[in-house]
Amino acid sequence: MRLISSIGEWLDERLQLASSIRETAEHAVPRKSASWFYVFGSAAFAVFMLQIVTGILLALIYVPSAGQAWSSLQTLNHNVALGWYIRALHGWGSDFMVAIVLIHMVQVFLFGAYKYPRELTWVMGVFLLLVTLGMAFSGQVLRFDQDAYWGLGIGASIASRVPLVGPLMVNLLLGGPIIAGATLSRFFALHVFVIPGLLIAFVSVHLLLVLKLGINEWPMPGRLVRKATYMKEYHELTSKDGEPFVPGAIWKDLFFSALILFSLALCAYHFGPFGPSGPPDPTIIQTAPRPDFFFLWLYAVLSYLPASMETPALLIGPVVGVLALLLLPFLSGEGEKSWRRRPLAVLTVLLAAVALGTFTHLAQHTPWSPVMDAWSGIPIPDQFLQNRTALERQGALVFQVKQCHNCHSLANEGGKRGPALDSVAVRLTQDQLIRQVIQGGGNMPAYGKNLTPAETTALVAFLGSLHPAGQAPARDASRTIALGAATGAATSSSP
Amino acid sequence: MTLPTGLSRRALLMNLGIFFNSLVAVILAVPVVRYLLSPVARGRRDGYDSWVTLGALDQFPSGETRLATYRNPVVNSWDGDTADIACWVRNVDGKSFQVFAINCAHLGCPVRWFPQSSLFMCPCHGGAYYQDGSRASGPPERGLFEYHYKIDGGKLFIRAGEMPTPGQASNIVRGIQPCA
Numbered sequence: 245m246r247l248i249s250s251i252g253e254w255l256d257e258r259l260q261l262a263s264s265i266r267e268t269a270e271h272a273v274p275r276k277s278a279s280w281f282y283v284f285g286s287a288a289f290a291v292f293m294l295q296i297v298t299g300i301l302l303a304l305i306y307v308p309s310a311g312q313a314w315s316s317l318q319t320l321n322h323n324v325a326l327g328w329y330i331r332a333l334h335g336w337g338s339d340f341m342v343a344i345v346l347i348h349m350v351q352v353f354l355f356g357a358y359k360y361p362r363e364l365t366w367v368m369g370v371f372l373l374l375v376t377l378g379m380a381f382s383g384q385v386l387r388f389d390q391d392a393y394w395g396l397g398i399g400a401s402i403a404s405r406v407p408l409v410g411p412l413m414v415n416l417l418l419g420g421p422i423i424a425g426a427t428l429s430r431f432f433a434l435h436v437f438v439i440p441g442l443l444i445a446f447v448s449v450h451l452l453l454v455l456k457l458g459i460n461e462w463p464m465p466g467r468l469v470r471k472a473t474y475m476k477e478y479h480e481l482t483s484k485d486g487e488p489f490v491p492g493a494i495w496k497d498l499f500f501s502a503l504i505l506f507s508l509a510l511c512a513y514h515f516g517p518f519g520p521s522g523p524p525d526p527t528i529i530q531t532a533p534r535p536d537f538f539f540l541w542l543y544a545v546l547s548y549l550p551a552s553m554e555t556p557a558l559l560i561g562p563v564v565g566v567l568a569l570l571l572l573p574f575l576s577g578e579g580e581k582s583w584r585r586r587p588l589a590v591l592t593v594l595l596a597a598v599a600l601g602t603f604t605h606l607a608q609h610t611p612w613s614p615v616m617d618a619w620s621g622i623p624i625p626d627q628f629l630q631n632r633t634a635l636e637r638q639g640a641l642v643f644q645v646k647q648c649h650n651c652h653s654l655a656n657e658g659g660k661r662g663p664a665l666d667s668v669a670v671r672l673t674q675d676q677l678i679r680q681v682i683q684g685g686g687n688m689p690a691y692g693k694n695l696t697p698a699e700t701t702a703l704v705a706f707l708g709s710l711h712p713a714g715q716a717p718a719r720d721a722s723r724t725i726a727l728g729a730a731t732g733a734a735t736s737s738s739p
Numbered sequence: 740m741t742l743p744t745g746l747s748r749r750a751l752l753m754n755l756g757i758f759f760n761s762l763v764a765v766i767l768a769v770p771v772v773r774y775l776l777s778p779v780a781r782g783r784r785d786g787y788d789s790w791v792t793l794g795a796l797d798q799f800p801s802g803e804t805r806l807a808t809y810r811n812p813v814v815n816s817w818d819g820d821t822a823d824i825a826c827w828v829r830n831v832d833g834k835s836f837q838v839f840a841i842n843c844a845h846l847g848c849p850v851r852w853f854p855q856s857s858l859f860m861c862p863c864h865g866g867a868y869y870q871d872g873s874r875a876s877g878p879p880e881r882g883l884f885e886y887h888y889k890i891d892g893g894k895l896f897i898r899a900g901e902m903p904t905p906g907q908a909s910n911i912v913r914g915i916q917p918c919a
Binding site for chain 2: 309310311312393394397398400401402403404405406410411412414415416418419420421422423424425426427523524525526527529530531532533543546547549551552554612613614616619645646647650651661684687688689690691693694
């Protein structure tokens with residue numbers, strides 16, 4: 245012990261850091277802020293530390309070359325002792341970090357911590373969110389598999405929509421004309437040098453500001469922030485009802501960080517590493533690329549936006565969103581901090597959470613993409629084939645062979661891109677069915693050129709038989725009159 | 740010594756020092772920026788596209804649409820499989836062809852051809868195209884990207900080299916008479 249303390253004294257005589265470290269550690273924080281709500285920032289920092297360590301460990305094996313990255317990941321997964329676990333830790337660490345940063349942001353927003361004098365702390369936090377997402381996306385690219393390859397294609401398609409300079413931006417993003425070796429190399433440089441450098445810089449300023457300005461006090465309804473008096477009030481609070489950060493508050497940070505790191509280690513152990521999925525060979529087209537969890541919502545939004553809205557939404561949406569976040573502390577830098585008196589703030593958070601959650605859920609369940617093998621892999625359920633005429637059964641065959649099942653479900657089986665057809669005959673008359681099949685419309689391709697008249701007749705006969713037992717199919721009343729009684733009787737039996 | 744302007748000799752020297760460093764920074768920035776912009780430098784960009792062969796014509800039976808692959812003309816030795824690009828070749832009537840990019844015009848996912856329903860379908864967001872490449876349904880704003888083609892010595896050639904994306908005017912070649 246004596247040796248350690250004498251080494252310590254020797255070092256401090258030269259470094260002269262002990263007093264400022266002690267001062268930092270013992271600075272007073274408001275007693276109520278030493279709360280379980282104030283542990284997310286430090287947890288995000290702990291996960292970031294783990295990401296640095298696991299990232300360096302992965303870099304010992306990983307080869308940032310388009311031709312070899314994928315096989316070096318296979319080596320990591322299968323041939324290096326616990327290589328799979330380091331990959332799992334890094335992958336799950338990424339998801340944990342994005343999640344904790346988002347939770348931290350929500351807490352800071354709801355507790356009004358972005359208000360005077362902590363505007364710059366918030367701005368740094370917004371930058372940190374952006375670079376964290378940048379790390380998540382570039383990391384997904386380094387897992388150079390099919391998803392990464394086509395994900396880059398999506399990124400390039402979005403970049404190309406920028407007016408005038410779009411195609412140039414694509415070449416700069418990809419490092420050349422196609423997704424290839426140069427693309428991976430530049431994403432490696434971004435993920436390993438550029439973005440982590442920014443992250444460390446932003447974290448440093450963020451932490452420095454927290455120390456200089458003090459942690460946000462517990463918001464009390466009715467205690468308003470005024471620029472003229474805030475600093476004085478805050479110092480009164482910390483001197484009257486404060487306690488030293490170490491150990492008064494830090495034990496909760498330590499407990500929570502340990503819990504988070506332990507959960508991360510468990511998730512990594514239980515669920516294992518992410519991919520890699522198939523090799524990044526663009527000639528293998530039997531693939532359905534999916535982005536990583538935190539980009540799924542965007543993937544869903546891209547499916548639902550009408551074509552005319554897409555480019556403006558893609559290019560203007562993110563700019564407006566980031567600007568709104570950056571301007572927030574300047575537009576509402578004073579006043580009420582407590583979420584109990586800020587219903588709009590609570591509503592905003594709820595709306596964002598519900599929207600992101602819904603889009604993520606939709607993206608995971610892909611209702612808009614055709615089920616590519618439904619026509620050959622999912623038979624029509626028996627109840628739609630029993631007691632049918634020969635023509636209607638012939639139509640059922642057309643339904644399968646022409647791949648209607650890829651987009652339309654029967655008894656909840658098959659594609660869900662188009663409406664379910666279990667009771668389509670109740671909704672559409674025979675004429676409407678014919679028109680819809682031949683001309684398409686409402687997001688359905690026209691099949692006029694692809695169906696013979698006999699096939700159309702059979703298909704429409706089958707569709708006309710799709711109605712619940714007790715419910716009559718839709719009929720055009722004028723048709724009987726217009727075509728005369730004889731023809732009317734003949735047609736009304738088939739739909 | 741203080742000059743009549745109030746600027747001390749040392750402050751003047753410091754300012755001169757800052758000036759020299761700024762000058763060097765600008766001089767060094769020129770090659771750095773030029774290096775970073777090399778993928779879009781004029782000489783490079785014009786050279787991206789060139790004629791590549793998809794193989795003998797008899798691989799593409801009349802009236803059918805087949806998958807073809809080619810090695811990208813701009814390639815590095817470490818590109819691996821990523822420089823192998825796929826495309827769809829439609830032999831319209833034995834004489835004229837259409838060669839479509841594999842990339843969906845929406846966000847670039849690989850479209851698949853379904854001869855049974857004569858549709859190209861995209862696995863990402865459900866974009867669909869007719870056999871002639873025109874848009875059928877889904878989120879794409881336009882039809883499939885089409886390559887220029889020519890037939891030379893019994894082989895099919897296409898002008899390729901750059902990944903087609905919606906923003907590129909050069910890829911909107913529909914309606915232009917193909918060469919040869």
